Amino acid sequence: MPKLAERAPDTGALPETNVSHDTDYYLWTQAQAALIRAGRWSALDREALAEEIADLGGSQKSEIRSRLTVLLHHLLKWEHQPQQRKYGWRATIVEQRTSLDDLVTMSPSLRAWPAEVLGKAYRLARVRAADETGLPERSFPPDCPYTLVQILDERFYPGPEEPDVV
Helix, strand or coil, X not given: CCHHHHCCCCCCCCCCCCCCCCCCHHHHHHHHHHHHHHXXXXXXXXXXXXXXXXXXXXXXXXXXXXXXXXXXXXXXXXXXXXXXXXXXXXXXXXXXXXXXXXXXXXXXXXXXXXXHHHHHXXXXXXXXXXXXXXXXXXXXXXXXXXXXXXXHCCCCCCCCCCCCCC
């Protein structure tokens, strides 16, 4: 019998509350959530919980930077290897743009963050594009050749319109 099938069904009881976030992170998060729902404020692991909540904001910033890097990487490939274009590249471009929009819609205070990290994201995207395409890094502009408005514009695809995507 699979291990998951051997587990007892969830009875709605509080999860073990003396577990540390260092030993079983998932169980710790569930215990903290249950304690909050139960109003057992004194039982909360306040320091660790506050640290985790603060880290959530940092993870959103990191995700924006990461998605921007992937988007730039694919825009560079799109522009510099028009003969190699694939639907997967287009799908990745669309996915990253949509996800970036979702992230800043969910956290409007991060709307300026993409502009703040554009230079760093581009530098990494340039290295990745050079590695993946086999083109020398100097083939790509040293600074981002696209504006943030272009990067996020669903109609913007750099380079020649032809050839078609294969």
